[in-house]
Each structure stands twice: as structure tokens, then as C-alpha cells.
Amino acid sequence: MPDTVHVLNGPNLNLLGTREPEVYGRATLADVEAACRAACERHGLELVFRQSNHEGDLVTFLQEARGSRGVVLNAAAYTHTSVALADAIKAVGLIVVEVHLSNVFAREAFRHHSYISPVARGVICGLGIDGYRLAIDALATAGGTIS
Ligand code: DQA
Numbered sequence: 001m002p003d004t005v006h007v008l009n010g011p012n013l014n015l016l017g018t019r020e021p022e023v024y025g026r027a028t029l030a031d032v033e034a035a036c037r038a039a040c041e042r043h044g045l046e047l048v049f050r051q052s053n054h055e056g057d058l059v060t061f062l063q064e065a066r067g068s069r070g071v072v073l074n075a076a077a078y079t080h081t082s083v084a085l086a087d088a089i090k091a092v093g094l095i096v097v098e099v100h101l102s103n104v105f106a107r108e109a110f111r112h113h114s115y116i117s118p119v120a121r122g123v124i125c126g127l128g129i130d131g132y133r134l135a136i137d138a139l140a141t142a143g144g145t146i147s
Contacts, residue, residue, distance in 0.1 A: 007072040
């Protein structure tokens with residue numbers, strides 16, 4: 001379990017590849033998973049990769065990540081709305097790296113606030129699919145300590 005990284009994806013990320021490609025790029029969620037798997041293999045880490053369009057599922061996924069090395073979380077639109085996800089992160093005491101494909105600060109004002117950032121170890125945004133790999137690199141060296 002401490003050698004496992006959970007990569008959790010929120011609503012509409014199942015549509016990557018065709019969803020607003022000018023914003024999110026052409027990579028599909030399967031491409032993101034392949035990049036995460038390669039990064040984990042380089043570090044000798046196991047990968048759990050999940051996506052849901054439902055807020056409660058993401059809360060459950062966070063709870064199920066207890067005992068792992070940490071979580072890479074792209075909560076998508078729930079980033080900007082979800083007290084439940086912020087509470088879950090605090091409750092599980094896991095290291096969470098918040099990731100966004102797009103640079104949310106270069107977009108609409110409602111994307112500038114995140115409920116996740118105050119309870120995340122770090123935030124990566126605007127670097128596309130590479131952000132996931134960088135987050136896994138960070139977790140690989142984070143040592144599994146409580147954030
Ligand atoms: C996103 C940014 C969010 O504002 C948006 O709601 C998403 C995707 C990103 O990866 O850039 O669905 O998290």
C-alpha cells in the first residue's frame with residue numbers, strides 16, 4: 001500500500017481527447033493513464049487510476065486511498081465547489097497533489113478558487129498531461145509522510 005499511488009479524476013475527464021481540445025489537448029484519459037503507469041513503473045510504484053463523474057464516488061475513492069503513498073487529484077469542476085472533497089482529504093490525512101491540465105488562473109474567475117489547494121501538498125496546473133507525471137515524481141520522493 002505505501003508503494004501505491006492513486007490517480008483520481010473528476011467529472012468530464014472521461015471525455016478527454018474530444019472535450020474542448022483547444023483547452024485540454026488531444027490526449028485521451030487512456031493516454032493519461034498510460035503516462036501515469038510509465039511514471040509509476042520508473043519509480044517502482046503501483047498505480048490505481050480512477051475516474052468518476054460523481055462527487056460522492058470521489059469521496060469514496062479518497063477514503064479507499066488511505067495507507068497509500070499519496071493521491072494525484074484532478075477533481076475537475078468539483079475543485080471549485082466541493083467542501084466534501086476538501087473534508088475527505090483532511091479526514092484521510094494523505095498527501096494530495098492537485099493537478100489541472102489547463103492553467104485555471106488564465107481562465108474564468110470562478111476557476112481561480114480551489115477548495116482543494118489549502119489541503120493539498122502542492123498544485124500543478126497548465127502543463128497538460130505532463131502535470132500528472134510531475135505529480136507522481138513528487139509523490140515518489142515525498143516519503144509517504146502525512147501532509
Ligand atoms: C480542469 C480545470 C477545471 O476548471 C475544469 O472544470 C475541468 C478540468 C483541468 O484539468 O484543467 O474539468 O480540472
